[in-house]
Amino acid sequence: MEFQIQNLTKRFGTNIIFNEINLDIQAGELIHLQGKNGSGKSTLFKMMIGDERYQSGSILSSDDVYVGALIENPHFFEYENAENNLRYLAKIRGSFETTTARELCTLFDIDLDGKTRVHHFSVGMREKMGIIQAVMENQNLVLLDEPTRGLDQDSIVKFAHLVNEIVAEGRTVIIASHDHIPGINFSRNYVVADGELKRVNS
Numbered sequence: 767m768e769f770q771i772q773n774l775t776k777r778f779g780t781n782i783i784f785n786e787i788n789l790d791i792q793a794g795e796l797i798h799l800q801g802k803n804g805s806g807k808s809t810l811f812k813m814m815i816g817d818e819r820y821q822s823g824s825i826l827s828s829d830d831v832y833v834g835a836l837i838e839n840p841h842f843f844e845y846e847n848a849e850n851n852l853r854y855l856a857k858i859r860g861s862f863e864t865t866t867a868r869e870l871c872t873l874f875d876i877d878l879d880g881k882t883r884v885h886h887f888s889v890g891m892r893e894k895m896g897i898i899q900a901v902m903e904n905q906n907l908v909l910l911d912e913p914t915r916g917l918d919q920d921s922i923v924k925f926a927h928l929v930n931e932i933v934a935e936g937r938t939v940i941i942a943s944h945d946h947i948p949g950i951n952f953s954r955n956y957v958v959a960d961g962e963l964k965r966v967n968s
């Protein structure tokens with residue numbers, strides 16, 4: 767798995783979001799992107815999944831990269847339950863595994879077979895569904911944008927365990943957040959600010 771961002775520049779009109787940034791990602795890394803509101807974290811993830819254009823530079827990914835992403839507010843089929851939503855999402859690659867989905871839902875106290883439609887899920891439950899769909903297909907590059915938004919303390923601890931487990935499997939996780947997330951030891955830390963991706967110690 768190799769993924770490279772090279773000399774990438776992104777502007778919205780005259781607003782320079784990224785000015786020739788570089789990032790080289792390898793298998794099994796756990797990377798933190800910290801940045802204030804509006805610094806460009808979501809935009810970077812969107813460019814990485816091909817959902818947002820950029821003015822110059824390149825994003826190169828090896829053939830074996832399979833990206834799982836939770837970006838901003840996850841969208842669901844509102845009038846379907848947890849299982850149907852996860853099934854639909856995994857269907858795209860034909861990779862739905864009930865056992866994995868059930869394990870992840872159980873971890874986060876979501877009833878996979880429950881009748882409750884996602885429309886009635888709480889903010890935290892929706893966020894958990896977003897995390898689950900981003901990791902349930904064994905994706906090897908997992909992008910999580912503010913994944914602890916709406917999660918209670920217990921769930922944050924479980925989330926941290928899950929991330930550590932995924933990385934131990936050799937998968938790469940990149941988390942964007944405003945603040946530090948307890949229980950996660952990032953292998954690389956960056957601050958997103960002033961059009962730059964600045965590497966920092968922690």
Ligand SMILES: Nc1ncnc2c1ncn2[C@@H]1O[C@H](COP(=O)(O)OP(=O)(O)OP(=O)(O)O)[C@@H](O)[C@H]1O
Nearest residue numbers: 778781783801802803804805806807808809810944
């Ligand atoms: N489609 C768009 N058109 C114009 N400007 C945009 C667009 N999308 C984002 N921006 C601007 O780009 C900047 C970066 O936005 P982005 O959503 O990436 O920030 P963020 O770091 O994810 O913020 P937050 O922490 O609040 O989610 C902001 O100034 C935002 O207003």
